[in-house]
Amino acid sequence: MYVFPRIHLPEKAIKAAEAVKTVPDAFYCRRLLNATGIVVVPGSGFGQVPGTWHFRCTILPQEDKIPAVINRLTDFHKSFMDEYRD
Secondary structure: OOOEEOOOOOHHHHHHHHHOOOHHHHHHHHHHHHHHOOOEEHHHOOOOOOOEEEEEEEOOOOHHHHHHHHHHHHHHHHHHHHHHOO
């Protein structure tokens, strides 16, 4: 199963991505990987609408492990948004 959520990144996160010459959704995805080990693909590689940010994820874990993965993703997202809050 694939998911392709839109993420609304704070301007501070977009500027941090630009400072390291990275597309903002790729910046988010790399931070997610480094923090959690969860691999997702930046939506910018799929021709998204300019100025919007997404990522694509393939759900592969066994069904009983999905809640733990979702919790790790949720915890990361909250932490990321707190760090880059405008």
